[in-house]
Amino acid sequence: MRLFSFLAPAIVIASQAVASPEFWRHEWPNTDFETTNVDSWVEIMSGGPPKDGIPAIMDPSFKTVAEESQIGEREPVMTLEIDGETPRAYPIRYLTWHEIVNDRVGGIPVSVTFCPLCNSGMVFDGRVDEGELTFGVSGKLRNSDMVMYDHQTESWWQQAIGQGIVGHFTGRELVHLPAWMESWAEFKARNPDGLVMDQPNFPRDYGRNPYRGYDSSVRPFLYNGENPPHGIPPLVRVVRVGERAWPLTRLATEGEVSEQGVTISWTAGQASALDDGIIAKGKDVGTIRVKDAQGRDLPHDVMFAFAFHAFWPEGEWMLGQ
Template identity: 30%
Template sequence: MRGTAGRWLAAGLLLALGTVARAGAEDWNGFDVSNLALPPAGLVHGGQPRNGIPALTAPKFKPVGEVSMGFEERVVGVVINGLARAYPRAVLVWHEVVNDRIGGQPFVIVYSPLSGAVASYRASLDGQAVEFGVSGLLYNSGTLAFDQGSESLWLPVEGTAIAGPRTGQRLQAIPAVETSWGDWQQRYPQGEVLIADTGHDRPYGRDPYADYMANSELRFAVEPLSDRYHPKEPVLVIIDADSYRAYPFVELAAHDAPFTDRINGTPYTIEFSYADQSVRVTDAKGQPVASPTEYWFAWHAGHPKARVYTAPAKDKPTR
């Protein structure tokens, strides 16, 4: 009986969300999507108005040594000009976009709880600093950020504008990694951590996506779907010029040491940590490579023909 009620509840939720999506689609939160560069079926209204999820524009930080979190808690980290900063997932899920600056370098972090997207980019276009917000729209269930100047819409993983005056432009990616707090603080004990003093009233200790992360249900329909992996299997994405290759974590787990893969002849060294559920990618010179992550269902829906890495059979454990 409980299972039946649960299925009815889930069906009702999906119906309600679909109604919201159709109703909001009439004005798309005021954004001009007439020149949408991708199939329109992937675009939906997320049920929030423009800036209904407030992006952070003046984040505050404390030294790593002054912050107490459980070792297993998730953070997204960047290192720019030698300064390491960590952004706790507990804060990111309530804002999804963080505008920040280190020295003279403005950058933006995009975190999409629905699609699992984690990426960071230089927040400058045509030589000018740009501030980003949360559009309230989704593409293949992923958060669409928008730049406040031109009001163009941007994909989180690709860093590409898909609608508006800047359609076709691409932001310069910055290496960002999602990992455990224990891993990050051990690597960067002199770094800084985003704190919950944001100026917004949010229950930062509560994760509104905890159940969503733990099951295979989707809030919004996407096509095409693939059952090759669990829908929410995290995948690492390496972008080499216009070539994409996805690395599902379950495939990376077959390697118990860093390994090298080549894309268009370019070598990339990939180091996966099963304990921290994190991946770091470096180039031939040992420099970090920007490599966003996303859930399998969202990545496949947007790139159904892109290459997917499969670990050699000899590296996979036998059952």
């Protein structure tokens, strides 16, 4: 993270100097920059890599739980359980390096996303209107959050809110599917016959965390916005359900909270993907499950507090007593 600290001011200055569609059109000739809900182009910065410099995964392969031997017990995975389909785990050790996995489960096109700089992990339904979308990584950031793009129209989408922000699909919202991050051990215990995404065929150091120490940083990378209110440190994790946020510090202390029609539980045993240089050795941040009054899994996100405040400035902070 020291490297990020030294580079950040230079990257911010360079990004602001060229924050205009006129500088982007050669790379994005198919994007309609005349249609946008972004207030100012300087909100969008280069994260460093170019378009597809972080390669999204298309048509991932899978192996059974019994066949998997590389993933540490405490390593985080994104879990997707769709009724009638075999549960699937998407290891963060792969998503850290690819950020998007485009898959199809039970005939549904899904995009599994993870933005390391916001700790935001969400799964979206790729069906929009009468068509289907797949997504890539634009290389751009807004409020330190990944800007995705769809391969079909090259519209830009904000990952944290699942909304189109530039181009043909501006203002459209993707359906956020119930999914959650948990330890590999938890997934295996509940789904002994489940499937886990196999290692992609790319030259990456899978299992290593290139953002070592990030979730202990004082400030987020490439973020110029306000800090969260109530004295909450910007890189504290919060559980976002709709426009409400529950600090993980509260949930880890109380274990379970039932309010505003949801029940949120916390259990120990999941490693942070953004702490140690080896993901499996990361500090314990625990696993969150979010359910409604009928016990059904609800769409949610476990993100950093600064990102919640940036995208939901009028959001409600659930701080308890």
